[in-house]
Amino acid sequence: MLLAPIIWVLTVVIIYFFVAKVWWFPPPINQHGVAYDEQFMRTLIITGVIFLFAQFALGWVIMRYRDDGRRASYSHGNNKLETLWTTATAILFVGIVLVGTKIWVAVHLAEPDPHAIPIELMAKQFAFAFRYPGPDGKFGATDLKLVNDAAGNPFGLKDNDPAGKDDIVSASLKVPVGQPIKLIMHSRDVIHNFFVRELRLKQDIVPGMEIPLYFQADQPGIYEIPCSELCGLGHFQMRSTMQVMSEADFEKWKQEQAANR
Numbered sequence: 001m002l003l004a005p006i007i008w009v010l011t012v013v014i015i016y017f018f019v020a021k022v023w024w025f026p027p028p029i030n031q032h033g034v035a036y037d038e039q040f041m042r043t044l045i046i047t048g049v050i051f052l053f054a055q056f057a058l059g060w061v062i063m064r065y066r067d068d069g070r071r072a073s074y075s076h077g078n079n080k081l082e083t084l085w086t087t088a089t090a091i092l093f094v095g096i097v098l099v100g101t102k103i104w105v106a107v108h109l110a111e112p113d114p115h116a117i118p119i120e121l122m123a124k125q126f127a128f129a130f131r132y133p134g135p136d137g138k139f140g141a142t143d144l145k146l147v148n149d150a151a152g153n154p155f156g157l158k159d160n161d162p163a164g165k166d167d168i169v170s171a172s173l174k175v176p177v178g179q180p181i182k183l184i185m186h187s188r189d190v191i192h193n194f195f196v197r198e199l200r201l202k203q204d205i206v207p208g209m210e211i212p213l214y215f216q217a218d219q220p221g222i223y224e225i226p227c228s229e230l231c232g233l234g235h236f237q238m239r240s241t242m243q244v245m246s247e248a249d250f251e252k253w254k255q256e257q258a259a260n261r
């Protein structure tokens with residue numbers, strides 16, 4: 001008898017935490033993030049309403065059919081009802097997926113912007129490194145044998161390549177606000193993952209592959225980049241930051257970095 005009201009109260013408490021947004025994401029900082037959140041809310045409302053009805057029905061069944069001395073009766077079930085709710089669920093969930101796929105496609109399969117600013121990312125146990133082509137706009141050649149973290153050369157830049165002379169290597173990601181970015185991702189050892197909550201983006205970085213990720217950040221600030229693939233003992237401390245800065249600050253930062261080389 002008590003189980004039914006416990007289930008109902010728990011249901012209401014759980015729904016309250018979602019409606020009041022007690023634990024919620026940080027606000028999105030681009031158009032993709034807004035679209036992503038809208039899709040998340042649509043899914044949450046649909047599944048939330050079903051959850052509410054299912055839990056109240058569960059409590060009602062517990063109350064209605066509790067042991068009160070009556071003889072139990074056997075039921076074969078109802079094929080019509082089974083077919084109905086299975087079909088309705090299938091249509092609903094495939095529908096949600098189809099709507100959501102559009103948002104995924106816009107990030108991962110859309111025509112890339114040819115003017116996107118290229119930035120290289122090298123992930124390794126347990127750090128991220130970023131490389132900018134410098135004022136000449138060209139990435140210098142690299143050689144795996146030259147990779148040397150202690151000497152500040154995580155990419156293995158070749159000293160004798162003039163295109164690499166002005167390359168900028170940074171432990172944190174700096175991007176100009178409102179500009180399309182092309183992040184070219186590599187891993188030196190195991191699978192890592194690039195994740196920025198505020199961008200609503202998450203992409204695995206797979207060794208042996210060059211994975212491009214296009215995005216844009218429209219809100220200046222500093223955002224965390226935690227590695228989101230369990231990549232070894234030091235995984236918990238593998239993180240960097242993304243600083244979204246004004247165009248002028250970004251140019252100034254690049255010049256300073258180039259001057260320090």
Ligand SMILES: [Cu+2]
Binds near residue numbers: 126193228229
């Ligand atoms: Cu990692």
